Amino acid sequence: xxxxxxxxxxxxxxxxxxxxxxxxxxxxxxxxxxxxxxxxxxxxxxxxxxxxxxxxxxxxxxxxxxxxxxxxxxxxxxxxxxxxxxxxxxxxxxxxxxxxxxxxxxxxxxxxxxxxxxxxxxxxxxx
Amino acid sequence: xxxxxxxxxxxxxxxxxxxxxxxxxxxxxxxxxxxxxxxxxxxxxxxxxxxxxxxxxxxxxxxxxxxxxxxxxxxxxxxxxxxxxxxxxxxxxxxxxxxxxxxxxxxxxxxxxxxxxxxxxxxxxxxxxxxxxxxxxxxxxxxxxxxxxxxxxxxxxxxxxxxxxxxxxxxxxxxxxxxxxxxxxxxxxxxxxxxxxxxxxxxxxxxxxxxxxxxxxxxxxxxxxxxxxxxxxxxxxxxxxxxxxxxxxxxxxxxxxxxxxxxxxxxxxxxxxxxxxxxxxxxxxxxxxxxxxxxxxxxxxxxxxxxxxxxxxxxxxxxxxxxxxxxxxxxxxxxxxxxxxxxxxxxxxxxxxxxxxxxxxxxxxxxxxxxxxxxxxxxxxxxxxxxxxxxxxxxxxxxxxx
Numbered sequence: 001x002x003x004x005x006x007x008x009x010x011x012x013x014x015x016x017x018x019x020x021x022x023x024x025x026x027x028x029x030x031x032x033x034x035x036x037x038x039x040x041x042x043x044x045x046x047x048x049x050x051x052x053x054x055x056x057x058x059x060x061x062x063x064x065x066x067x068x069x070x071x072x073x074x075x076x077x078x079x080x081x082x083x084x085x086x087x088x089x090x091x092x093x094x095x096x097x098x099x100x101x102x103x104x105x106x107x108x109x110x111x112x113x114x115x116x117x118x119x120x121x122x123x124x125x126x127x
Numbered sequence: 128x129x130x131x132x133x134x135x136x137x138x139x140x141x142x143x144x145x146x147x148x149x150x151x152x153x154x155x156x157x158x159x160x161x162x163x164x165x166x167x168x169x170x171x172x173x174x175x176x177x178x179x180x181x182x183x184x185x186x187x188x189x190x191x192x193x194x195x196x197x198x199x200x201x202x203x204x205x206x207x208x209x210x211x212x213x214x215x216x217x218x219x220x221x222x223x224x225x226x227x228x229x230x231x232x233x234x235x236x237x238x239x240x241x242x243x244x245x246x247x248x249x250x251x252x253x254x255x256x257x258x259x260x261x262x263x264x265x266x267x268x269x270x271x272x273x274x275x276x277x278x279x280x281x282x283x284x285x286x287x288x289x290x291x292x293x294x295x296x297x298x299x300x301x302x303x304x305x306x307x308x309x310x311x312x313x314x315x316x317x318x319x320x321x322x323x324x325x326x327x328x329x330x331x332x333x334x335x336x337x338x339x340x341x342x343x344x345x346x347x348x349x350x351x352x353x354x355x356x357x358x359x360x361x362x363x364x365x366x367x368x369x370x371x372x373x374x375x376x377x378x379x380x381x382x383x384x385x386x387x388x389x390x391x392x393x394x395x396x397x398x399x400x401x402x403x404x405x406x407x408x409x410x411x412x413x414x415x416x417x418x419x420x421x422x423x424x425x426x427x428x429x430x431x432x433x434x435x436x437x438x439x440x441x442x443x444x445x446x447x448x449x450x451x452x453x454x455x456x457x458x459x460x461x462x463x464x465x466x467x468x469x470x471x472x473x474x475x476x477x478x479x480x481x482x483x484x485x486x487x488x489x490x491x492x493x494x495x496x497x498x499x500x501x502x503x504x505x506x507x508x509x510x511x512x513x514x515x516x517x518x519x520x521x522x523x524x525x526x527x528x529x
Binding site: 011014015017020022031035038039040041042058059060061062063065066 | 429431432433434437438441513514515516517518519
């Protein structure tokens with residue numbers, strides 16, 4: 001259901017977020033944002049054979065931040081590393097049927113989280 | 128589903144008795160008070176004058192000291208800008224507290240641009256302005272002092288009596304924004320030595336679009352709107368007659384029933400306050416005792432305010448956040464997302480400002496509605512914490528620390 005300023009999709013992902021949690025032996029972990037700015041996201045990726053096989057998140061933040069995190073984990077699963085890196089904030093916002101102008105930074109946070117997690121993976125597997 | 132409205136600080140529902148008083152002025156009694164040679168105009172003029180007397184009676188003023196406006200924002204603008212200009216050329220200094228409403232704070236922008244000096248008084252951790260700080264801030268060239276009666280975000284009641292006496296001694300015009308307090312606690316200009324008082328009808332069960340500025344006899348205020356001679360020349364433009372009539376009717380009710388309302392609000396507010404103590408790591412904001420009845424504000428560690436409010440709304444519980452971050456979703460860009468200046472002023476860490484919640488109860492709320500909120504909150508807090516990386520880290524630290 002649509003409630004308040006958010007689309008039905010945002011509310012669905014906020015009320016029933018997908019993939020909340022931790023991956024114990026994650027191959028890449030990305031952390032972006034800062035509680036001081038109102039939101040913080042931690043993304044865990046499981047990577048196998050050049051593909052993201054699992055994704056989980058924990059987020060402190062508003063409805064849009066939680067929904068963006070949830071949507072991102074759905075989008076990133078099954079993608080190659082290259083495809084995952086190509087996910088933009090616009091993709092996340094579009095998948096949620098849009099975000100209020102003041103909440104675009106939440107989708108930016110999701111984009112940065114996946115890049116940060118992929119960087120972490122690359123660093124761990126550099127040698 | 129039971130729905131419980133706990134956001135009376137943003138607005139109160141119109142009392143049906145007020146609506147009945149207003150009704151004829153939308154249809155049958157459509158006259159303009161300024162064109163009163165005929166019956167329609169006479170009727171409108173009488174209605175506005177009667178409302179003026181009714182609003183005056185609520186605060187112990189004379190009818191001639193009440194100027195009707197469109198609401199608190201206009202009253203605050205008129206008070207700040209009008210008194211600054213009215214004070215004369217030699218007085219170019221204005222003093223305000225740092226927890227004033229935006230309609231006071233942002234009215235200072237044109238004053239600063241015009242070369243006025245502004246002193247902003249700090250508040251303590253409970254949001255209270257120190258009268259001694261006021262004494263030190265006032266100068267020979269101070270045109271205006273503005274301190275609110277009660278703060279909408281954190282509920283704190285300011286010591287406007289002692290502050291007003293200091294202003295009076297110093298010969299400085301004193302403005303009190305009583306938007307949040309009028310109709311909830313007594314506001315009496317015979318006890319509060321204020322020269323200007325802002326009132327808003329929709330904050331005490333009256334209509335939106337009606338407010339008033341009390342001007343103590345002899346206070347010099349320059350008008351901000353220019354046109355005809357309505358409202359003693361302070362506010363040009365045809366009066367919003369139905370809304371003004373509604374404000375008068377609401378003032379009568381508030382004057383008559385405030386004792387019962389306060390008792391009801393205090394009782395329910397205490398139930399809510401006490402019940403919240405069961406939530407771990409919850410911190411109340413504002414003064415613990417010198418606060419509006421039925422006003423309960425707090426923040427919860429590792430829980431973001433908007434998320435909490437969205438979940439509460441799904442459970443039928445409507446509360447508000449003190450933070451512009453969560454409430455100002457219709458801003459134009461992210462620049463509009465700022466941590467609440469009030470919470471910053473009372474020293475709440477900025478990572479917490481987004482977690483601030485305000486429950487403001489009204490005369491129509493019931494004990495069952497408070498129970499609904501208290502039943503809903505712990506589960507929501509738990510759910511959001513379970514999702515928060517900061518809470519996860521906190522738990523891990525607790526385990527490590529033994």
